Amino acid sequence: MAGSHLSVVIDLSPSQWHLSSLHQPYPLDISAFISQLLAFLNAHIAFKHENTLAVFGAFPGKSTLLYSSADPPAETPSNDANYFPPLKLVDSTMMHRIVQNLETLTQNNGDDKAPSALVGALTKALCYINRLTLEFNAATTNATEGLEPLALPDSRILILSVSPDQTASYIPVMNSIFSAQKLKVTIDACQIYGPDTVFLQQAAHLTGGSYIYLERRDALLQYLTMAFLPPPSVRQTISVPTQDKIDFRAACFCHKNIIDVGFVCSVCLSIFCQPVPVCSTCRQVLLTKFPFKTLQRLNAARSSLPSSPSQPRNSSAPSSPQKTNGRTPSRTEAPLGPGGLPHSGSISLNNSTTNGAISSR
Amino acid sequence: MPSAAHVDDIDDKDLIQISNKPHALLPFLQLQSATSLSRLYQSPSSCLSIFRLLDALERQLVMNLLWLESAIAQTTLGVWVFQEKKKLYDDALDMLSKLHILHIHSAKLSLNGTFKTSLRHAITGGGTTGSFGVPAEKDEKRPPMDVEGLDAYALERWETILHFMVSSGTGQNPTRPSQGVLYLLQRSGLMSNQHGSLPQITSAGFQFLLHPPHAQLWDLLLQYLHMAEERQMDLVEVLTFFFMLSTMELGREYLTENLSQTQKAMLDDLRDYGLIWQRRPTSRRFSPTRLATTLNSSSPSLPTGASTGAGAASGSQQQQGFIVLETNYRVYAYTDNPLQTAVLNLFVSLKYRFPNLVVGSITRDSVRRALNNGISADQIISYLITHAHPQMRKFNPLLPVTVQDQIRLWELEKDRLKSQEGYLYTSFASQGDYELVRDYAKQLDVVVWENDAKRCFFGTLEGHANIKSFVERRGVGGDY
Numbered sequence: 001m002a003g004s005h006l007s008v009v010i011d012l013s014p015s016q017w018h019l020s021s022l023h024q025p026y027p028l029d030i031s032a033f034i035s036q037l038l039a040f041l042n043a044h045i046a047f048k049h050e051n052t053l054a055v056f057g058a059f060p061g062k063s064t065l066l067y068s069s070a071d072p073p074a075e076t077p078s079n080d081a082n083y084f085p086p087l088k089l090v091d092s093t094m095m096h097r098i099v100q101n102l103e104t105l106t107q108n109n110g111d112d113k114a115p116s117a118l119v120g121a122l123t124k125a126l127c128y129i130n131r132l133t134l135e136f137n138a139a140t141t142n143a144t145e146g147l148e149p150l151a152l153p154d155s156r157i158l159i160l161s162v163s164p165d166q167t168a169s170y171i172p173v174m175n176s177i178f179s180a181q182k183l184k185v186t187i188d189a190c191q192i193y194g195p196d197t198v199f200l201q202q203a204a205h206l207t208g209g210s211y212i213y214l215e216r217r218d219a220l221l222q223y224l225t226m227a228f229l230p231p232p233s234v235r236q237t238i239s240v241p242t243q244d245k246i247d248f249r250a251a252c253f254c255h256k257n258i259i260d261v262g263f264v265c266s267v268c269l270s271i272f273c274q275p276v277p278v279c280s281t282c283r284q285v286l287l288t289k290f291p292f293k294t295l296q297r298l299n300a301a302r303s304s305l306p307s308s309p310s311q312p313r314n315s316s317a318p319s320s321p322q323k324t325n326g327r328t329p330s331r332t333e334a335p336l337g338p339g340g341l342p343h344s345g346s347i348s349l350n351n352s353t354t355n356g357a358i359s360s361r
Numbered sequence: 362m363p364s365a366a367h368v369d370d371i372d373d374k375d376l377i378q379i380s381n382k383p384h385a386l387l388p389f390l391q392l393q394s395a396t397s398l399s400r401l402y403q404s405p406s407s408c409l410s411i412f413r414l415l416d417a418l419e420r421q422l423v424m425n426l427l428w429l430e431s432a433i434a435q436t437t438l439g440v441w442v443f444q445e446k447k448k449l450y451d452d453a454l455d456m457l458s459k460l461h462i463l464h465i466h467s468a469k470l471s472l473n474g475t476f477k478t479s480l481r482h483a484i485t486g487g488g489t490t491g492s493f494g495v496p497a498e499k500d501e502k503r504p505p506m507d508v509e510g511l512d513a514y515a516l517e518r519w520e521t522i523l524h525f526m527v528s529s530g531t532g533q534n535p536t537r538p539s540q541g542v543l544y545l546l547q548r549s550g551l552m553s554n555q556h557g558s559l560p561q562i563t564s565a566g567f568q569f570l571l572h573p574p575h576a577q578l579w580d581l582l583l584q585y586l587h588m589a590e591e592r593q594m595d596l597v598e599v600l601t602f603f604f605m606l607s608t609m610e611l612g613r614e615y616l617t618e619n620l621s622q623t624q625k626a627m628l629d630d631l632r633d634y635g636l637i638w639q640r641r642p643t644s645r646r647f648s649p650t651r652l653a654t655t656l657n658s659s660s661p662s663l664p665t666g667a668s669t670g671a672g673a674a675s676g677s678q679q680q681q682g683f684i685v686l687e688t689n690y691r692v693y694a695y696t697d698n699p700l701q702t703a704v705l706n707l708f709v710s711l712k713y714r715f716p717n718l719v720v721g722s723i724t725r726d727s728v729r730r731a732l733n734n735g736i737s738a739d740q741i742i743s744y745l746i747t748h749a750h751p752q753m754r755k756f757n758p759l760l761p762v763t764v765q766d767q768i769r770l771w772e773l774e775k776d777r778l779k780s781q782e783g784y785l786y787t788s789f790a791s792q793g794d795y796e797l798v799r800d801y802a803k804q805l806d807v808v809v810w811e812n813d814a815k816r817c818f819f820g821t822l823e824g825h826a827n828i829k830s831f832v833e834r835r836g837v838g839g840d841y
Binding site: 038039042043046047048049050081082083084085087088091221222225226229230231233234236237238239 | 405406409412413417418420421424425427428429441442443446449450482483484485486487488489490491492493494495496608609610613619655657658
């Protein structure tokens with residue numbers, strides 16, 4: 001039986017960690033975080049002889065591999081009779097590389113404000129698991145026989161994030177989620193500091209993982225152990241917390257805003273915050289026609305409702321969709337003839353209040 | 362890479378069975394007293410190894426409780442468990458408390474204090490117990506044995522033992538393992554010495570040969586533990602040393618100085634089994650082999666496990682599996698390993714041998730010979746499954762159903778007659794007498810067979826005393 005693989009993506013944005021260490025009533029600074037994280041990683045390694053681990057760090061503007069049990073560093077740690085050698089290796093390698101990366105960051109100062117490359121790290125984690133899957137299949141000679149490649153059993157990704165959503169990375173995040181589904185990889189997410197993130201909630205939900213918004217930051221290790229340590233096989237017996245409410249909102253392709261009501265191109269399913277005559281993704285002038293009459297009716301109905309208070313980031317949701325914004329990527333103000341095609345339309349993406357309730361039992 | 366995820370039903374079922382069975386060492390540990398266990402738990406490496414031998418659910422429960430300072434209510438942990446899996450959870454708690462890892466006190470759960478401290482030390486480092494072995498400084502003049510050398514050494518030692526067992530009584534004279542190993546084999550009942558000077562393999566020994574290598578190793582070590590008890594060795598020290606070995610690093614040398622007297626004495630035995638390597642018997646350094654360092658991997662050693670001791674211990678050929686079985690009962694084994702050929706010879710009648718291929722067929726006679734040796738049909742089938750050639754893995758089910766069924770039928774054939782000791786009650790004076798005694802015996806549920814026409818019935822051995830006194834009482838009473 002194979003061990004389970006865990007890829008951890010950690011958000012190491014110095015500015016966010018600074019804010020986290022000042023936050024009341026449960027401050028958590030980066031050194032306390034790393035020591036608890038190392039205990040968690042060691043617990044994973046100790047869990048089973050065959051367990052494997054990879055750690056990816058997301059620094060502002062770049063992401064790197066911090067530790068991988070597939071290719072351990074050449075230098076072995078010094079002799080210690082009191083510490084299990086594989087665990088010592090994890091600890092020393094991780095600390096060394098984190099410090100190294102943070103130092104290079106301070107040398108190239110000024111870049112500190114760049115958002116942390118969480119998506120880059122996530123993509124790297126997926127590529128890494130894909131590589132393991134290929135190796136696994138090569139070993140069982142399935143690939144050469146032309147059989148369906150087997151998914152790596154019990155592999156998962158854990159994202160530990162402290163940054164808010166970067167709306168610009170909506171498309172890469174969704175693509176990562178789809179690849180994770182295809183690889184049968186579970187994505188767990190833990191938002192340690194900062195606002196709830198929409199994208200990580202969706203990632204966890206769509207891949208069958210667990211999303212936790214950490215309220216008691218002083219109990220980080222206990223949260224990590226109880227919710228994220230059990231491999232998928234154990235989760236059939238011990239439940240892990242899942243979300244009651246999932247924010248299913250998407251970001252529009254035109255302005256990268258998270259929107260409540262969006263307009264979807266009938267050809268390529270691109271999402272826009274405002275109706276556009278020409279889809280900027282697929283450029284299908286003739287087919288992308290939004291039914292403006294339906295829209296007007298919808299809008300009339302919407303205006304009678306109070307605007308939803310739970311969407312603070314929804315600042316640029318269109319109040320009147322008919323008005324064409326100057327920033328739309330459309331080049332031509334194509335006249336929309338009567339009889340808009342019935343297969344294009346607007347969808348409400350704000351599912352969180354209607355059917356997003358999913359309980360753990 | 363293990364072949365766990367195969368599409369085969371039987372394979373899956375076997376794996377589930379394996380995963381549900383607790384590790385062979387755990388029942389032994391349960392028998393130990395609380396004091397010896399708490400002495401054992403003082404060493405972080407022992408805690409870590411025992412932790413790894415536990416079931417996945419038990420491991421998760423231990424981890425959940427590890428970082429808590431105070432006891433928590435049983436219900437608090439219970440709500441995390443799915444209702445329909447409650448039994449697994451209760452079993453897990455039961456197992457942990459039998460091992461004295463978990464204290465259940467007035468519906469509150471807490472970990473054994475010693476175990477908790479040691480496991481925390483194992484995971485975070487620290488402490489001064491030195492339980493992971495004191496590594497030796499690099500010696501420039503005499504570099505340590507490399508990993509390949511250690512693997513070859515362990516393999517050679519282990520196969521010597523197995524080959525000696527399998528070829529005993531066949532007239533061949535393989536290399537004899539050392540006296541200590543022979544003694545262990547006899548003590549454990551795997552071989553017996555009654556038929557003369559040369560030890561003969563017993564039926565337990567035949568079954569042992571078909572076990573996966575990892576289970577074989579633990580079987581022998583368990584026997585060693587039983588023997589240690591008789592030799593007045595300190596069991597805790599023996600166990601601590603096993604666990605220390607299992608957490609050591611392959612290809613590194615360790616010093617013998619910090620070992621206790623018992624543990625130093627064990628070095629000789631373990632060298633014979635191929636668990637450790639020493640340059641000279643008196644050397645102050647030793648290197649654990651792969652057999653030792655994978656002791657705490659709880660996974661069954663599948664033949665494809667290139668990175669586990671199993672793969673090394675059973676030959677490089679076996680890493681991919683080597684047996685092809687056809688529906689016409691033909692067996693093609695791509696191997697030139699004498700041990701594997703000898704094991705196959707237990708239940709296959711071999712026909713041809715080529716440099717890398719052995720051909721034979723499974724016949725009624727060959728299977729019956731194996732059955733008479735005490736090997737069961739299931740063991741034959743599971744051996745064939747675990748060692749199936751990759752080409753075979755494309756089929757579902759993996760082994761031809763006809764062959765599987767036939768092997769099972771041959772086993773049933775053996776069980777056509779069942780013998781039972783007992784007494785035959787005959788020559789009753791009247792039908793009334795007969796019915797009275799028979800009905801009494803039926804109430805006791807001791808009647809095996811009856812024949813009303815002949816007025817006789819057969820009762821079991823246990824019922825005889827009762828029936829006899831009943832008949833005597835009735836006789837004295839003079840009712841008839």
